[in-house]
Amino acid sequence: MVDAALSLQTIMEPAAGARLRRRMFGQKSFVLGGGLLLVIIVVALLAPLLATHDPYTQDLARRMVPPFWYGKGSFEHILGTDNLGRDYFSRLLYGARISLLIGLSVMVISGIIGTALGLVAGYFGGKADLAVTFLVTTRLAMPVMLVALAVVAIVGGSLPVIILVLGFLKWDRFAVVMRSATQQARSLDYVAAAEAVGASTSRIILGEILPNVLPQLIVVATLEAASAILLEASLSFLGLGVQPPLPSWGLMISEAKSYMFFSFWLIAIPGTMLALLVLAINLAGDGLRDIFAPEGR
């Protein structure tokens, strides 16, 4: 985000920086989403300090303690304990780390793959474009969830596996968006100017085109991060994602499923957090799009 702002400044007039800031803070959805996301990120980073208990320590004698606002609850376990007596609040905090880690890593991996392909296709056109379009079509022909389930069933679920599988599956939207954005930028005057002064191809792509398509890239990236988080939760819910005892939110929802009729908070708390996180990312992404490209509203 910081990078984006900086590189934008370099190509805008100096006064534009102030204007951008004003636009950012005038954007309600960005302020709300970004703020919420920031809080979750800070909480996740500070999890070891904020957590009241070790998220892995089980105490079968103190299981299913309800949150503090219920009669039987206490402040020792703010959000109660789960079915193995682990502190729910601490697991929730550490779970935020896993969700964010997955969202971020998948975004980076798929972003690199998709952006590279999109830039190449958009800039060179012709056969390169055909090849990339073919790859994207092939990839789109396979439903992400199905392929992810199959791979995980064969290789076995674990955090790195989930990140890699999703990372290698979710680059399509990056490629499609980058391709069309590059095609547009390719025909603009500053690219022609760079070509005229004899800049190398890599200099043009990385130095001229990439900074100019960054806004679109950021919007896609936020969407993909949110969708990766949801996919991980779904996989974990199905028992094929992150494996216990890691405190993934999807896994927590899955474990709490057995108790939803009588101890609904067990499923409601991680469910709410997951919804909030995805909402925050999507709001922030939406806001960013409006800031960078208000004409697209």
Add this chain to the structure above:
Amino acid sequence: MKKFIFGLAAAVTLAAFNIGGAFAGKPDNSIRFAYDQAPESVDPYFNNVRIGVIIGQHVWDTLIYRNPETGEYKGELASAWQQVDDRTIEFDLQHGIKFHNGEEFDADDVVYTLNYVADPKHGVTTQQNVAWIEKAEKIDKYKVRLTTKEVFPAAIEYLSGPVVIHPNEYYEKVGPEGMNAKPVGTGPFRVTEYDVGKSITLEKNPDYFADSPKKQGPIEKIVIRFIPDRQTQMAEVLSDGVDFIMYVPKDQAEQLEAVPNLQVVSGETMRIAFMQMNSQENTPSKALKDERVRKAIIYAIDRETMVKEIVGAGSRVLNTICFPKQFGCTDEGAPGYEYNPDKAKALLAEAGYANGLELDLVAYRERNQTEAIIGYLKAVGINANLQFLQYAAMRDLIRSNKAMLTHQTWGSFSVNDVSAATPVYFGYEKDDISRDSEVRDLLKKGDTTMLPEDRKAAYHDALKLIAEHAYAVPLYSLPVYYVATADLNFKAYPDEMPRFWEMTWK
């Protein structure tokens, strides 16, 4: 997710208005029973899951009947029997019994069934139940002679449980596939509708023979639906969509107790839970070949607390791999491993795994118990990666030597003799992943000796060896919780067999 919320909302609405219960239960003598697994085949010889045993006992009969309360044997399809010598038993059969398709029951059915299932080339799934049969011969229309391969004192026990009798003409014609598609037996219920993998409907057999020890009661119809998801089962029982579910986890059962139109019945079962540790040649985990590592794993798990907090009423901690009430099962002289995480860590360090150890753990039921085990193992530095599978998938993994740790349960087919339990996992059968020949020989001796005292001694030595070498982690016996509509009268037997034929209404 959307579907899921809809489902929940639907369940709640149903519960509130009590829809769907109008045409079932006491008024028309029917029971709707939901079970989580569908059997691979309804033919009792071609599945090894509990629901298969339950259907088997309702649709078919056995030669001998064992009273579940007294353990006493009575004739069922056989009117009398006598042990001719160590390996030969002769049976007099009942006259005038008819199969559901009208075929008459006589010696040919018994002879054909026993010889068919005993032949390994027919690939009966439950070899343990039939491998002891050498041959059956017809003496006359109502007299049969059975020869066992070796001296096999538990024969009567098997003949009163899993060894059901098929109609010879029909079975010869259609085989196990046909028997699965259209099951035919002599039992108190007959199959009237079968939607493979979805549901099976049993209706009272109107021509059931009057002298059967399985006395028919008022229940006319049982609809068994296979509902894999326990939450759906709970929603169904709460909303009066089903009348009877079993294996409800302790927590949920305790919560359902508070619902006024439901009752919860529980009791200990013969089903034991234990963990195998693959220590045979070519095990995927070298560490498990080290006895110290295996002992550390046992020391790491607090079984007492697990039994008290999450397993439930009626269960007990085990020290050997068998159910204590089975003939020949004992933990005398076997070392018991108390909960001692420090000792576990010390043993691991001694074995060279001071910095931790990565293992796979495969499991198929009672996932919360598996997760508790994983938590305990983590506390001593063992990272167990959970593979939670369907039973058949887990069995394949074990039989192809790809499993490291397993979280197993075994119900012994309700056979009250240790030969149905320990040898399955330590007698070089397909599920044996420790393979100690000394243990095998002792178990074999126990299985094939006639004198009860000698049998007990052999089993004792085998069980002691298994415990000394820590070949497996004996966990606990499992209780079973049934949740049923409040006006049904029934008992929880240790053999996990709901006997719908004898259930009545309050």
